[in-house]
Amino acid sequence: IAGITQAPTSQILAAGRRMTLRCTQDMRHNAMYWYRQDLGLGLRLIHYSNTAGTTGKGEVPDGYSVSRANTDDFPLTLASAVPSQTSVYFCAKPGAYSGNTIYFGEGSWLTVV
Amino acid sequence: AQTVTQSQPEMSVQEAETVTLSCTYDTSESDYYLFWYKQPPSRQMILVIRQEAYKQQNATENRFSVNFQKAAKSFSLKISDSQLGDAAMYFCAFNFGNEKLTFGTGTRLTIIP
Numbered sequence: 001i002a003g004i005t006q007a008p009t010s011q012i013l014a015a016g017r018r019m020t021l022r023c024t025q026d027m028r029h030n031a032m033y034w035y036r037q038d039l040g041l042g043l044r045l046i047h048y049s050n051t052a053g054t055t056g057k058g059e060v061p062d063g064y065s066v067s068r069a070n071t072d073d074f075p076l077t078l079a080s081a082v083p084s085q086t087s088v089y090f091c092a093k094p095g096a097y098s099g100n101t102i103y104f105g106e107g108s109w110l111t112v113v
Numbered sequence: 114a115q116t117v118t119q120s121q122p123e124m125s126v127q128e129a130e131t132v133t134l135s136c137t138y139d140t141s142e143s144d145y146y147l148f149w150y151k152q153p154p155s156r157q158m159i160l161v162i163r164q165e166a167y168k169q170q171n172a173t174e175n176r177f178s179v180n181f182q183k184a185a186k187s188f189s190l191k192i193s194d195s196q197l198g199d200a201a202m203y204f205c206a207f208n209f210g211n212e213k214l215t216f217g218t219g220t221r222l223t224i225i226p
């Protein structure tokens with residue numbers, strides 16, 4: 001969807017384990033984002049990257065880290081997962097012709113038990 | 114800080130009828146963008162419609178239109194001739210210059226056959 005590939009689609013993870021959610025784009029856009037979606041709270045920004053080599057914190061960054069070694073990949077890592085990180089995670093990027101419009105990947109459903 | 118409020122957690126409409134979903138926002142910015150996204154049971158986030166704040170004309174996309182009231186900071190979505198496939202969560206969202214989106218908490222729309 002919109003040139004964004006997320007993996008895995010879903011995962012059940014034991015608390016305390018490390019997990020990396022992968023996100024790859026095929027349009028070489030500079031900006032990329034990670035959001036989490038929780039019932040009743042909508043989508044909230046975790047981390048973002050405006051260009052390769054730079055990252056920034058969003059609204060709910062605690063417990064997560066990101067890296068942007070190149071333009072195409074923007075992985076999100078949970079160093080030690082906790083049950084409150086059970087959520088649906090969306091990777092996103094701006095559109096090619098309408099920079100302020102954000103398009104989303106299919107999402108990764110993570111359950112921490 | 115920017116905030117987006119959707120005061121209707123759930124709405125329902127008879128098939129073929131018209132329904133309006135409400136959204137208000139708060140910002141000190143003068144130039145910004147507003148969006149409605151649809152999330153069907155597939156969990157996919159689909160852009161429905163987009164409005165630039167500097168444009169006085171309300172955006173329309175087929176059966177979807179908005180009523181944008183800048184002074185009132187209101188951005189409602191009207192769905193005409195509702196169809197079963199319109200059943201979904203609808204999220205109102207906002208961004209300005211830096212492209213990071215702020216979301217409302219969503220409205221679940223049910224279509225009654």
